Amino acid sequence: MTDPIVDFFEGLNRRRPPPPLPGRIRGRLRLDLRRGDRTDHWLVTITEYARATTDHGPADCVITAEAPFFERLIKGQESAIAAALRNKLAVEGDLSLFIQFNRLLPGPPDAHDPRTWARDRRHDR
Amino acid sequence: MTEQRVSILDGNTFVVSDERGDIDPSPTYPTGLFAFDTRFLSRWVLTVDGTRLHPLSVDDLQYFESRFFLVPGEPTHYVDAKVSVIRQRTIGGSFDEWLTVLNHNPTPVEVTVRMEIGSDFADLFEIKDVRRKSGTSTATVEPGRLRLAYERETFRRESIVTSTTPADIDPHGMTFTVRIDSHDKWETHLHVETVLAGANGRDIRISLHRPVSRGRAQMRAELDDWLSRAPTLTCDWEPLAETYQRSLVDLAALRYSPLAAVTLMPTAGLPWFMTMFGRDSIITCLQTLPFTPELAAPTLLTLANNQGVTLDDFRDREPGKILHELRYGESAAFEELPHSPYFGAADTTPLFLILLDEYERWTGDTQLVVKLEPEARAAVDWINTYADLMGTGYIWYERRNRLTGLENQCWKDSWDSISYADGRLPSFPRATCELQGYAYDAKMRAARLAREVWQDPRYADRLEREAADLKMRFNRDFWVADGEYYALALDAEGRQVDALSSNIGHLLWSGIVTESRAAKVAEHLTGPRLFSGWGVRTLAAGTGRYNPVGYHVGTVWPFDNSIIAWGLRRYGFRREAGEIAEAVIDAARYFRGRLPEAFAGYDRALTKYPVQYPTACCPQAWSTGTPMLLMRILLGLEPHEDHLVLEPAMPAAIGRIELLNIPGRWGLIDVFGRGRLDMGQQQRVH
Numbered sequence: 001m002t003d004p005i006v007d008f009f010e011g012l013n014r015r016r017p018p019p020p021l022p023g024r025i026r027g028r029l030r031l032d033l034r035r036g037d038r039t040d041h042w043l044v045t046i047t048e049y050a051r052a053t054t055d056h057g058p059a060d061c062v063i064t065a066e067a068p069f070f071e072r073l074i075k076g077q078e079s080a081i082a083a084a085l086r087n088k089l090a091v092e093g094d095l096s097l098f099i100q101f102n103r104l105l106p107g108p109p110d111a112h113d114p115r116t117w118a119r120d121r122r123h124d125r
Numbered sequence: 126m127t128e129q130r131v132s133i134l135d136g137n138t139f140v141v142s143d144e145r146g147d148i149d150p151s152p153t154y155p156t157g158l159f160a161f162d163t164r165f166l167s168r169w170v171l172t173v174d175g176t177r178l179h180p181l182s183v184d185d186l187q188y189f190e191s192r193f194f195l196v197p198g199e200p201t202h203y204v205d206a207k208v209s210v211i212r213q214r215t216i217g218g219s220f221d222e223w224l225t226v227l228n229h230n231p232t233p234v235e236v237t238v239r240m241e242i243g244s245d246f247a248d249l250f251e252i253k254d255v256r257r258k259s260g261t262s263t264a265t266v267e268p269g270r271l272r273l274a275y276e277r278e279t280f281r282r283e284s285i286v287t288s289t290t291p292a293d294i295d296p297h298g299m300t301f302t303v304r305i306d307s308h309d310k311w312e313t314h315l316h317v318e319t320v321l322a323g324a325n326g327r328d329i330r331i332s333l334h335r336p337v338s339r340g341r342a343q344m345r346a347e348l349d350d351w352l353s354r355a356p357t358l359t360c361d362w363e364p365l366a367e368t369y370q371r372s373l374v375d376l377a378a379l380r381y382s383p384l385a386a387v388t389l390m391p392t393a394g395l396p397w398f399m400t401m402f403g404r405d406s407i408i409t410c411l412q413t414l415p416f417t418p419e420l421a422a423p424t425l426l427t428l429a430n431n432q433g434v435t436l437d438d439f440r441d442r443e444p445g446k447i448l449h450e451l452r453y454g455e456s457a458a459f460e461e462l463p464h465s466p467y468f469g470a471a472d473t474t475p476l477f478l479i480l481l482d483e484y485e486r487w488t489g490d491t492q493l494v495v496k497l498e499p500e501a502r503a504a505v506d507w508i509n510t511y512a513d514l515m516g517t518g519y520i521w522y523e524r525r526n527r528l529t530g531l532e533n534q535c536w537k538d539s540w541d542s543i544s545y546a547d548g549r550l551p552s553f554p555r556a557t558c559e560l561q562g563y564a565y566d567a568k569m570r571a572a573r574l575a576r577e578v579w580q581d582p583r584y585a586d587r588l589e590r591e592a593a594d595l596k597m598r599f600n601r602d603f604w605v606a607d608g609e610y611y612a613l614a615l616d617a618e619g620r621q622v623d624a625l626s627s628n629i630g631h632l633l634w635s636g637i638v639t640e641s642r643a644a645k646v647a648e649h650l651t652g653p654r655l656f657s658g659w660g661v662r663t664l665a666a667g668t669g670r671y672n673p674v675g676y677h678v679g680t681v682w683p684f685d686n687s688i689i690a691w692g693l694r695r696y697g698f699r700r701e702a703g704e705i706a707e708a709v710i711d712a713a714r715y716f717r718g719r720l721p722e723a724f725a726g727y728d729r730a731l732t733k734y735p736v737q738y739p740t741a742c743c744p745q746a747w748s749t750g751t752p753m754l755l756m757r758i759l760l761g762l763e764p765h766e767d768h769l770v771l772e773p774a775m776p777a778a779i780g781r782i783e784l785l786n787i788p789g790r791w792g793l794i795d796v797f798g799r800g801r802l803d804m805g806q807q808q809r810v811h
Contacts, residue, residue, distance in 0.1 A: 022429070022499050064324060076435070082465040085458035086280035090324035095384050099430050107435025107442070114443060118514040118523050118554050122617060 005033065005067065008074040009042055009052035012104060019048035021100055029097045030059035035067040046100050061093035063101075076106035130154065135189050135216045135344070136381025137161055137392055137399040137453075138319070144180045146193040146212040146222075147171060150245070155252045155396050157244075158220050158284075158317060161330075162400060162454035164252070165273075165284040165319045166220070168243035171212065173197045173226065173236055178210055188378035189344045190215040208236060208305075217339035220317040228305040238301040240315065244284050246275035248454035249397070250462060260455075264296035271299065280458055281322035289314040321453070329384060351377045355416055356787045358756075361780030364714045368752040371718030375744040376409075376417060383427055383451065390424040394722060394745030401451045401466075403428055403473035404536060405746050407480045412687060412750030414487045415757050415787055421484045422493055428477055429500040433468055433507075438525040441469040441534070445507030447477045449534075462529050469531040470538075471512060471522040471560050474504045475567035482570030485578070486764045489790030494578045505571055505588065508564050514554045518598060519615065520564050523554035535560060536685075537628075537663065541670060542677035543614050546623045548669020551616035558611050559628045561599050562635030568592040569636065600639050609645045611638075625649060625665035627685050633692025643696040650689060651701045658729020659712045660686040660705060666726070673726035680723040680738050683709050684747035687754040694758045699774035703802050706755040707776045713752065720748040760784065760798045767791060773798030 031042040041056040065073075069088060072078045080102045083089040091098050132141045138160040142148050148156050148169035158166035171178060178195035185191050192213045196206040211225040228234050246262060260277025271294050273284040290313035292299035303311045318338065323329035339347075351373070358369050380389040383401050392398065393405035406428070410421040433446040440463045441449075451457075452464035463469075478501055485494050494501075514521035524530035532540050535557045543557060544550050572588035575581045603611045605621055611629045612621035629646050632638050638646055649655055654665040657673075660681035664671050672679045686709050693702035712735040713720050722745040725736040737743075760782060761772030768791050775782065779800035786793045 019499075020434075022496070024496050025430070062324070079437075079440075079460065079465055082458055082460050084323075084329075085453055085465065086278065086455075087323055087329075088279050091329070092324035092327065096430065103434045105435075107437045108439070111436035111438050112525060113436060114441075114511055114523070114525060115514050115516070117438075117525055118521070121523070121553075 004071050004074060005040070005042075009044075012044070012050045012052050015049060021046065021048050021050065021103060023048035025096050025100050027060035027094060027097045028057070029061045029063065029101055030057070031070070032062060032064045033067040033070050034064070040067065044101065046097055050101070050104055059093065061091065061095065061097040063098065064090040064092075073105060076108045076111075080105055130156070131183055131185070131191055131193075132395060133189055133191050133214065133216045134378050134395055134399070135218065135339075136379070136389075138216055138218060138220075139395060139399060140166075140214065140216055140220060141396060142169070144183055144193070145171070145178050145195060146180075146214070147177070155249065157247075158319070159249065159396070159399070160218075160319045161321055162249045162452045162457070163282050163319075163321075164247045164249070165244055165282065166242070166317060167245040167247065168241050170241040171195075171210070171224070172239045172241070173208065173210060175237070175239075181209075187345070187348060188374055189217055189348075190341060208234060215341045215344065217341065217344045219319065219338040221341075222315045222317075223312065224315065225310055225312045226303065226305060227310045228307060231307050233304055233306045233309075235302070235304045238303060238311075239298055241298040242271060242273070242286055243297060244273045244275070246273075246282050246455075248456045249452075250454065250456050259459075266294045266296060270294070271296070277455065277459070280455060281320075281326075283318075283320035283322065285318040285320065287316050287318075289316075348374070348377055351417075354419075354788075357785040359783040359785075362710075362778070362782075364710050364718075365752065365756070365779065365782070367718035368710055368713035368720065369718075369756070371713075372720075372749045372752050373416075375719060375749045376413065376420075376746070379744060379746050379749065380420070384453070388423045389420070390427055391420055391746045393747075394742035397742055398745070400453070401427065401448075403448045403450070404470055404476065407473065407476045408684060408688075409746040409750040410480055411476075411483055412684075412747065412754035414483060415762055415789070416753045418484070418488050418788055421480060421488075422490065425477070425481055425484065425493065425497060428473075429497050431466060432500050432503060437468075439463050439530075440465070440467050441524055441526055441530050443468070443507060443511035445474065445503035445505075445511065447473040447504065449473060449531075463526055467530075469522075469524055469526070469534050471520050471534045471557075472536065472563055474507050474512070475520070475560070475563035477501075478504050478567035478571050479563065482574055485574065487789050489767070491578050494574055498579055501571060501574065505568065508567065509591070512564075515556075515617070515619075517556075517619065518595060519556040520560040521554035521556045522560075533557075537677035539676045539678075541675075542663075543622060544624050544664075544668070544670045544678075546625070546668050551614065551620075551622045552618070554617055555614050555622070557614040557628060558599075558603050559631035559635070561595065561603070562632040562637040565592050565595050565599070565637040566635040568595070596637050596639075599637055600642070604642065609642075610649050611646070624668045624670075625654060626668075627655065627661045627663050627682075627689060630661060630685070630689025630692050633696050634688050635692075636695065638696065640696075643698070647693055647696065647698045647701050650693065651704060656705075657681055657726050658708060659724060659735045660709050661689050662726040671726075674736075674738065676723070676738070679726040681726055681735070682723045682748075683712070683720040683751040684745075687747075687751040687758075690755060690758050694761070694774070699761075700802055700804070702758050703774055703776045704804055706759050707778065707804070710752060710755060716743075719744055720751055721745070722748055756782070756784070760796055762787070762796065764789060769794050769796070771796045771798070773800075774802060775800035776802045776804045778804070 043055040157164040181194040195210040214222040393402040448466040449470035451466035456462040457464040512520040522534035572585040575585035614622035690702040690705040723738040
């Protein structure tokens with residue numbers, strides 16, 4: 001069985017052009033993901049791309065979260081910014097890296113394209 | 126209960142109290158100490174020997190400090206001032222109050238001074254209707270301090286109150302039993318620290334550009350620095366001089382550091398909008414570019430960093446869209462409201478492109494235009510794809526968040542702002558006219574940037590073709606032939622929403638108006654149905670929903686008028702632009718130079734003075750920026766390549782304007798203008 005968190009970070013490493021990030025904000029962001037007594041570390045280097053390794057090195061921004069919550073985040077079931085405001089994601093350091101990381105997360109899986117949404121609503125009336 | 130309110134502020138941290146300096150919960154207006162959309166103090170009441178105090182006077186020293194002179198006793202009692210009290214307070218991230226009790230007796234006195242302290246930690250959105258909080262509040266007495274806290278799951282906010290003089294601290298306040306010698310005084314310094322708990326209990330704001338807490342000296346130095354960098358105005362016309370000074374100071378007060386931003390950008394307005402709004406921030410930057418261009422780059426960068434990349438119904442978000450509103454309170458944190466951030470605005474994305482171009486024209490900062498190319502292209506793509514809900518080549522809006530989203534996603538965002546002339550409300554989606562004007566202007570400006578900075582002439586050509594096509598279709602579909610004006614909007618069936626509104630002035634600003642129709646538009650804007658004498662009404666008198674005290678259906682908004690005057694000037698209607706500029710700046714006289722968000726649409730002949738809209742925000746950023754844009758229009762300031770063109774067209778009553786040290790790509794430049802337009806003749810009715 002595959003681990004969705006491992007899949008997410010490996011997926012970041014496989015992304016090809018166009019660059020998903022504007023590149024003007026660069027730095028290292030570490031995720032400390034707790035599961036029971038264990039903490040997994042992911043170090044993400046942010047440039048135009050995000051490259052993830054399992055290092056536990058120093059970082060400009062550190063995000064701490066429970067692994068099950070992080071799984072919801074990478075499925076688009078939670079908002080990273082709302083979660084940070086309530087400290088469900090504890091974010092420390094350069095918050096602009098966190099905002100860049102947020103751009104790599106998917107939106108809610110059930111979201112609608114506004115064009116189809118508006119058309120369907122009009123047909124319902 | 127006194128109605129007078131005193132506010133001091135520093136970006137999105139502010140204190141609102143009564144004129145005694147006390148904070149008592151009010152259901153109608155937010156009083157308290159607020160930071161990042163949370164009330165950190167809801168009770169802050171001073172008594173001497175158990176008696177409330179009576180104000181003798183209040184000094185507004187600076188936007189961040191005020192001083193209250195008080196004596197014990199209620200207003201109805203005979204004032205026997207054997208002792209008096211001075212409260213001096215400062216806000217600069219944290220909140221500081223210096224209490225001084227003076228003994229005027231020939232003998233020593235013993236008094237009990239008490240500060241009642243409490244907090245409901247209400248979210249700004251709960252103030253009008255404070256609900257039962259889901260979390261738990263505690264008040265803990267610790268050595269030398271009182272800690273008030275609110276906790277809900279992992280969400281934690283704290284107020285920590287300390288005093289320099291030892292106090293008897295209990296969960297509801299601090300008591301000082303003091304003996305003061307004859308003609309002597311007693312003092313203490315109370316300090317309130319606000320905490321947004323983040324990782325390991327440390328404050329989320331720890332990495333902010335500015336330190337969380339700044340002292341009075343630093344606040345003063347920052348203000349002096351800000352004022353010294355702004356152009357110096359000398360003029361004959363007192364209302365203009367007064368409102369310019371007031372605006373510069375208020376603009377300084379409204380700057381804040383959003384979390385994760387590099388530097389300072391404007392919030393939208395006190396008390397309800399002390400946060401980042403895409404629309405308000407962009408318009409304020411557009412208005413103030415000739416004076417304080419340093420606000421624009423951080424605004425553009427912050428909005429770009431938060432540009433939408435995925436779809437989200439709750440937040441009305443799409444890829445390429447620029448945000449509407451960001452909030453930091455409990456309701457955003459727990460997703461009870463969508464402000465994390467919310468994207469329900471159809472105009473912010475084209476306005477973002479307009480500001481990017483206008484910024485470069487003034488400053489010559491092509492670096493930023495290069496940096497923001499990906500976001501600018503994504504913004505254009507949004508206009509061409511997600512915004513076109515009906516596939517007709519226009520920007521439309523219809524909220525997907527039907528519970529807490531905004532029905533009207535244009536600047537007139539109240540529910541009843543968009544109506545037919547007879548007052549009926551149209552179906553959704555809606556395409557308001559000014560959105561199409563902004564889209565036209567955005568494409569024309571993006572084309573210039575593509576050609577001159579991004580070195581992509583093919584993209585520039587494409588954008589210009591799209592803009593020309595849009596202009597042609599717009600003039601066919603929106604022009605109300607029998608009324609000779611542009612419709613407020615199109616409804617879902619493509620029919621004209623035919624109310625006459627101030628929005629047509631924005632069309633002039635955007636350039637989407639066919640030359641031959643501009644005179645008619647100008648005539649409507651300065652005609653009796655729209656022009657009140659103090660400015661252009663949001664909705665024309667005589668339409669079904671017109672109400673001179675309706676938020677977006679008849680009031681006069683200073684910011685709206687500044688854009689309209691800009692548009693009139695663009696099409697060569699100098700006299701009409703001058704008339705509006707003169708009226709609005711004249712209105713500022715009645716508010717000590719501080720233009721409110723809106724005033725009532727009553728005819729000037731009826732009220733003699735402008736009536737402030739009842740719950741108007743004050744100061745509000747785009748009202749604050751209004752006098753600056755109006756001055757630019759009067760002087761006819763326009764960047765042209767590497768120099769600044771000056772073409773004054775000012776009513777004679779304004780006299781002489783001298784503006785020194787205008788910053789821009791030319792360095793610093795001085796300009797002079799003299800009022801020569803005789804307004805009297807034009808206004809005569811034949």
